[in-house]
Amino acid sequence: MSGTDEPRTRLTPPEGAVAPVRHPDAPAPGELLGAHYDRCFGCGEGQQHGLHLEARAGDGVSVRAEFTVKEAHQGAPGLAHGGVLATALDETLGSLNWLLRVIAVTGRLESDFLRPVPLGTVLHLDAHVTAVHGRKIYSTAVGRIGAPDGPVAVRADAVFIEVKVDHFIDNGRSEEIRAAMEDPDQTRRARAFEVNP
Numbered sequence: 001m002s003g004t005d006e007p008r009t010r011l012t013p014p015e016g017a018v019a020p021v022r023h024p025d026a027p028a029p030g031e032l033l034g035a036h037y038d039r040c041f042g043c044g045e046g047q048q049h050g051l052h053l054e055a056r057a058g059d060g061v062s063v064r065a066e067f068t069v070k071e072a073h074q075g076a077p078g079l080a081h082g083g084v085l086a087t088a089l090d091e092t093l094g095s096l097n098w099l100l101r102v103i104a105v106t107g108r109l110e111s112d113f114l115r116p117v118p119l120g121t122v123l124h125l126d127a128h129v130t131a132v133h134g135r136k137i138y139s140t141a142v143g144r145i146g147a148p149d150g151p152v153a154v155r156a157d158a159v160f161i162e163v164k165v166d167h168f169i170d171n172g173r174s175e176e177i178r179a180a181m182e183d184p185d186q187t188r189r190a191r192a193f194e195v196n197p
């Protein structure tokens with residue numbers, strides 16, 4: 001990557017960036033996206049202490065997600081851990097890529113923590129893609145306490161970088177890759193492997 005860039009400029013879409021285009025086969029607004037991997041710490045149903053975050057498609061290239069802060073997610077007593085909240089933002093922002101039908105990984109994630117988030121809170125997250133430039137996907141998210149119009153507790157800006165499926169094959173552990181490929185869940189398989197537009 002262009003290592004001389006200042007961190008902040010890396011979150012600003014460069015000249016020539018374009019508006020994101022929702023894929024024609026993207027799930028309809030309101031539709032549940034489902035997990036991309038059953039062991040994902042963010043969205044997997046098979047990850048006992050994971051966030052079990054549920055994201056739904058929104059209009060355009062946007063998603064809405066919910067995450068309930070559980071006992072295993074604490075940092076300070078009775079409060080969500082900041083890293084866990086960053087994970088919820090990361091997962092929500094990452095799920096946007098399914099509406100573009102692109103596989104992408106987080107390149108940069110910058111978070112603001114504005115209010116403490118108590119255990120038991122349902123965090124309502126809203127995210128959308130702001131721009132695309134080559135393989136770079138720029139997005140932003142906000143998380144509110146208790147209701148879709150609740151007080152803002154967290155927000156983040158991110159750049160995701162588009163990758164080929166080979167990124168996971170070359171870097172992941174073969175055991176888990178094999179298991180993921182054999183997953184009988186159609187949606188998960190599609191989200192992981194069949195993303196060619």
Ligand SMILES: CCCCCCCC/C=C\CCCCCCCC(=O)SCCNC(=O)CCNC(=O)[C@H](O)C(C)(C)COP(=O)(O)OP(=O)(O)OC[C@H]1O[C@@H](n2cnc3c(N)ncnc32)[C@H](O)[C@@H]1OP(=O)(O)O
Pocket residue numbers: 001002010011036037042090091094103104105106107108134135136159161163165168169177180181191192193
């Ligand atoms: C058959 C089995 C298959 C299994 C498939 C499973 C599929 C599952 C489906 C979906 C998975 C989604 C998972 C969601 C989970 C939530 C999201 C996460 O937490 S992801 C994990 C955390 N992130 C990482 O682990 C990235 C680690 N980093 C890297 O691997 C590389 O650095 C990578 C790929 C990001 C870039 O490396 P380069 O060599 O490909 O590309 P370069 O040339 O360096 O960069 C390309 C462009 O991007 C910019 N860029 C790169 N890094 C940047 C950064 N950190 N900030 C800003 N811009 C960056 C560069 O400046 C360059 O821009 P210019 O084209 O020159 O304009």
